[in-house]
Amino acid sequence: MSKEEVxxxxxxxxxxxxxxxxxxNEKGIEYEDREEDLFxxxxxLLLNSNPIHKKVPVLLHYGKPLSESTIIVGYxxxxxxxxxxxxxxxxxxxxxRFWADFIDKKxxxxxxxxxxxxxxxxxxxxxxxxxxxxxxxEALGERNYFGGEGDAFGFVDIIAIGMASWFPAYEKFGGxxxxxxxxxxxxxxxxxxxxxxxRKVLPDPEKVYEFLVMFRKMQxxx
Amino acid sequence: MSKEEVxxxxxxxxxxxxxxxxxxNEKGIEYEDREEDLFxxxxxLLLNSNPIHKKVPVLLHYGKPLSESTIIVGYxxxxxxxxxxxxxxxxxxxxxRFWADFIDKKxxxxxxxxxxxxxxxxxxxxxxxxxxxxxxxEALGERNYFGGEGDAFGFVDIIAIGMASWFPAYEKFGGxxxxxxxxxxxxxxxxxxxxxxxRKVLPDPEKVYEFLVMFRKMQxxx
Numbered sequence: 001m002s003k004e005e006v007x008x009x010x011x012x013x014x015x016x017x018x019x020x021x022x023x024x025n026e027k028g029i030e031y032e033d034r035e036e037d038l039f040x041x042x043x044x045l046l047l048n049s050n051p052i053h054k055k056v057p058v059l060l061h062y063g064k065p066l067s068e069s070t071i072i073v074g075y076x077x078x079x080x081x082x083x084x085x086x087x088x089x090x091x092x093x094x095x096x097r098f099w100a101d102f103i104d105k106k107x108x109x110x111x112x113x114x115x116x117x118x119x120x121x122x123x124x125x126x127x128x129x130x131x132x133x134x135x136x137x138e139a140l141g142e143r144n145y146f147g148g149e150g151d152a153f154g155f156v157d158i159i160a161i162g163m164a165s166w167f168p169a170y171e172k173f174g175g176x177x178x179x180x181x182x183x184x185x186x187x188x189x190x191x192x193x194x195x196x197x198x199r200k201v202l203p204d205p206e207k208v209y210e211f212l213v214m215f216r217k218m219q220x221x222x
Numbered sequence: 223m224s225k226e227e228v229x230x231x232x233x234x235x236x237x238x239x240x241x242x243x244x245x246x247n248e249k250g251i252e253y254e255d256r257e258e259d260l261f262x263x264x265x266x267l268l269l270n271s272n273p274i275h276k277k278v279p280v281l282l283h284y285g286k287p288l289s290e291s292t293i294i295v296g297y298x299x300x301x302x303x304x305x306x307x308x309x310x311x312x313x314x315x316x317x318x319r320f321w322a323d324f325i326d327k328k329x330x331x332x333x334x335x336x337x338x339x340x341x342x343x344x345x346x347x348x349x350x351x352x353x354x355x356x357x358x359x360e361a362l363g364e365r366n367y368f369g370g371e372g373d374a375f376g377f378v379d380i381i382a383i384g385m386a387s388w389f390p391a392y393e394k395f396g397g398x399x400x401x402x403x404x405x406x407x408x409x410x411x412x413x414x415x416x417x418x419x420x421r422k423v424l425p426d427p428e429k430v431y432e433f434l435v436m437f438r439k440m441q442x443x444x
Contacts, residue, residue, distance in 0.1 A: 052324060052357060064313060071319045078312040090300040091286060097293045102274060135274065 006031040007060040009046045011038055013211050015108065016069035017057040018162030018201050023073045025197035026158070027080040070100050073158055085155045087147065099139055099146060100159040106132050107163050114174040115166075115212050118221065126174035130181050136160070137185040144191060153195060161192045161202070168205035169212050228253040229282040231268045233260055235433050237330065238291035239279040240384030240423050245295045247419035248380070249302040292322050295380055307377040309369065321361055321368060322381040328354050329385050336396045337388075337434050340443065348396035352403045358382070359407040366413060375417060383414045383424070390427035391434050 006024065008031050010017035024031050036046055036056050049058045049065035059066045061079070066072045077085040086093045110132050113125025140146055146156035167178050167189070179186040192198050216222045228246065230253050232239035246253050258268055258278050271280045271287035281288045283301070288294050299307040308315045332354050335347025362368055368378035389400050389411070401408040414420050438444045 061313075066313075066316050066320075068320055068323055071316050071323065074319065075312055075316040078315065090297055091283075091288075093300065094288050094293050094297040097296065098288075098290055101290055101293065 005062055007034060008032070009034050009036055009043065009049065009058040009060070010056050011036050012203055013208060014056055015162035015165060016055075018165060019069045019158050020057045020059055020072050020076070021201040022158050022161065022197050023076045023085065025201065026083060026085065026153070027076060029076070029080055070104055070159060073155065077155065083152070085158065087154070092147075096147065096155045099136075099156045103136070103156070103159050103163065107136075107160070111163070111166055111170050114170045115216070116219070116221065122174065126170075126176060129170065129174070130176065133178060133182045133185055137182040140184055140188055142184075145188065153192070157188075157192060161189070161198055164189045164192070165202045165205065166208055166212075169209040172209055173212075227284055229256060230254070231256050231258055231265065231271065231280040231282070232278045233258050234425055235430060236278055237384035237387060238277075240387060241291045241380050242279045242281055242294050242298070243423045244380050244383065244419050245298045245307065247423065248305060248307065248375070249298060251298070251302060292326055292381060295377065299377065305374075307380065309376070314369075318369065318377045321358075321378045325358070325378070325381050325385065329358075329382070333385070333388055333392050336392045337438070338441070338443065344396065348392075348398055351392065351396070352398065355400060355404045355407055359404040362406055362410055364406075367410065375414070379410075379414060383411070383420055386411045386414070387424045387427065388430055388434075391431040394431055395434075 006029055008017070008020055008024070010020065010033060012035060021031075021033070034043075036042055038056070042054065045060075046056065046058055047054055049060065050067040053067060055067065057067070057069055057072060059072045059075070061075075066075055073085065086096055110125065110129040114122055114129055117125055144151050145153045146160065147154045171177055178189075193202065213222070228251055230239070230242055230246070232242065232255065234257060243253075243255070256265075258264055260278070264276065267282075268278065268280055269276055271282065272289040275289060277289065279289070279291055279294060281294045281297070283297075288297055295307065308318055332347065332351040336344055336351055339347055366373050367375045368382065369376045393399055400411075415424065435444070
């Protein structure tokens with residue numbers, strides 16, 4: 001497969017784009033990574049490819065556009081069979097989709113309640129965020145990965161680990177350590193980061209923090 | 223299949239529960255319909271089966287619980303093959319999931335901005351709601367159904383049509399007619415309602431309206 005056949009319109013700091021990159025890496029698919037300038041103006045290709053949400057990531061496969069990261073990761077899994085990211089049984093797939101949906105609905109917004117706020121609002125946001133992490137940790141249990149199939153790295157891990165690249169920034173803003181509240185989840189993050197598919201995608205935590213500090217200044221929060 | 227093998231914990235007025243019922247009807251699966259008393263207290267079975275969200279619908283298949291309606295409909299499609307609800311190609315499935323996701327993210331909340339508000343807030347909500355309907359109508363285009371496969375009734379139709387059972391109430395609260403703004407979508411609603419799988423699930427619009435009027439009173443909005 002030539003790189004022109006799979007093109008990603010993305011942004012380095014977006015956890016949603018990281019998901020798509022990690023899924024493609026897991027499958028061993030080469031792709032062209034086109035960085036969008038989200039502040040300087042989105043490309044015509046992005047706007048035409050995702051006219052409803054006008055957001056990254058967009059994956060172009062032979063020029064056909066796909067959007068919404070969780071849906072794109074599902075498409076990647078269905079299009080390139082090996083290694084499988086979702087379980088082989090329908091019930092396992094439904095459970096994996098449940099946790100992906102939980103992460104989509106809860107985790108990013110809860111994190112925003114830490115880094116986009118101040119004072120008491122941030123304290124409440126930090127407590128809520130830790131509660132959500134504890135629910136995730138309980139779902140992980142004693143396993144190495146959320147899976148995927150059995151104990152293997154898979155769909156839910158990919159949906160969650162991009163989000164985890166922002167955790168060090170949340171920790172700084174919120175004054176807490178994920179490890180102190182959720183040691184098993186913390187171990188899971190470390191295991192994921194040892195995978196090449198993940199390591200070459202996740203940005204330097206310091207750069208994510210600087211990005212969020214800059215964003216806060218732009219929004220007049222500091 | 224005996225009825226005990228498929229049990230739905232649901233509520234007659236919930237568009238999310240209607241989805242599950244319609245999907246089971248399309249597949250010709252008999253099920254036990256257990257109505258939850260959402261105001262009087264949720265059942266222990268519901269709370270134990272969906273400890274994260276504590277919401278209907280929950281589908282129990284041989285006692286194994288599934289929650290989140292869009293995920294349940296996907297499970298039903300994967301578990302009982304005929305007739306297929308999602309397209310057979312990965313790209314078609316991703317597009318169907320995109321529109322299901324759009325409906326999940328936009329339509330119910332936009333409707334709430336009509337019936338849970340008053341005055342200017344309601345006027346803004348009504349305008350926003352109609353814009354979302356127009357996006358859906360554009361996605362429908364000249365087809366009979368959103369599909370599914372080709373022009374057949376399928377996944378996106380099931381996700382959307384339960385929501386449409388609340389449209390007559392929104393029309394009353396917001397003082398508008400869906401037909402005046404979206405004639406093709408209005409035609410699609412009529413076509414869907416002619417299907418037995420849908421007709422025997424969708425409640426009397428007047429009862430939905432009365433339910434929402436009662437809910438508004440409980441919330442001190444009237």
